Amino acid sequence: MTSPYLHINGVRKVFGSVVATDHVELEIKEGEFMTFLGPSGSGKSTTLYILAGFQDPTAGDILLRGRSILSTPSHKRNIGMVFQRYTLFPHLSVGENVAFPLRVRRLPKAEIDAKVKHALSLVRLAGFEDRMPANMSGGQQQRVALARALVYDPPVLLMDEPLSALDKKLREEIQLEIRRIHQETGVTILYVTHDQEEALRLSDRIAIFNHGKIEQVGTGSALYASPATHFVAGFIGDSA
Ligand code: ADP
Numbered sequence: 734m735t736s737p738y739l740h741i742n743g744v745r746k747v748f749g750s751v752v753a754t755d756h757v758e759l760e761i762k763e764g765e766f767m768t769f770l771g772p773s774g775s776g777k778s779t780t781l782y783i784l785a786g787f788q789d790p791t792a793g794d795i796l797l798r799g800r801s802i803l804s805t806p807s808h809k810r811n812i813g814m815v816f817q818r819y820t821l822f823p824h825l826s827v828g829e830n831v832a833f834p835l836r837v838r839r840l841p842k843a844e845i846d847a848k849v850k851h852a853l854s855l856v857r858l859a860g861f862e863d864r865m866p867a868n869m870s871g872g873q874q875q876r877v878a879l880a881r882a883l884v885y886d887p888p889v890l891l892m893d894e895p896l897s898a899l900d901k902k903l904r905e906e907i908q909l910e911i912r913r914i915h916q917e918t919g920v921t922i923l924y925v926t927h928d929q930e931e932a933l934r935l936s937d938r939i940a941i942f943n944h945g946k947i948e949q950v951g952t953g954s955a956l957y958a959s960p961a962t963h964f965v966a967g968f969i970g971d972s973a
């Protein structure tokens with residue numbers, strides 16, 4: 734039997750008396766677009782932070798291709814990240830922001846320039862290298878953050894409510910961009926949202942979080958057609 738690509742194996746995280754996640758168990762396929770959908774406080778971000786290596790689980794393991802990554806420090810996990818307010822470095826140009834992960838990895842300048850150019854074209858910001866973040870819209874800044882997360886071809890990309898600060902029109906526009914990028918690059922995406930419509934629009938499968946646990950996992954249509962609990966029925970049904 735082959736091991737799953739990414740395995741969140743019984744992850745529990747406790748903060749004092751608060752149980753943030755409780756035995757979260759999930760297998761993600763390579764190239765899959767998996768969304769964590771659930772109300773505020775249900776443990777979605779905590780699960781992403783543990784994947785990213787920002788936090789250690791109280792119990793459980795994270796396995797990539799069958800190997801635990803818990804002892805690998807965050808910056809060596811090769812996991813790209815975009816957060817709601819993942820602020821760009823304001824004193825650096827767009828090109829320098831996107832180049833940052835490559836400079837940390839000490840790539841040669843010509844290679845850095847080529848990769849930055851490619852990443853910016855992926856997010857439809859070709860030629861924006863010399864712009865300063867302060868002179869760009871929120872949507873453009875979030876696309877720069879996306880380019881920075883994608884620039885070193887991470888096999889896994891984590892996005893924690895990346896669009897929730899944007900207005901509806903921009904959100905829908907960037908949702909399309911994210912879908913296209915997923916198709917073009919084949920990157921495995923774990924995406925967090927509390928917006929049912931967004932989850933249904935983007936995901937291959939959705940994991941419904943409630944009180945630190947996954948209540949059900951499935952395609953949007955499967956969850957809609959046969960919800961396992963009242964909670965799932967209420968949560969997924971709302972958007973229709
Ligand atoms: P979500 O992203 O689904 O809104 P979180 O993962 O942020 O949920 O939070 C899950 C629970 O864990 C909440 O009750 C939250 O208050 C708690 N929590 C998260 N991070 C911390 C922390 N650093 N210290 C204490 N409690 C936390």
Ligand code: MG
Binds near residue numbers: 774778
């Ligand atoms: Mg959160």
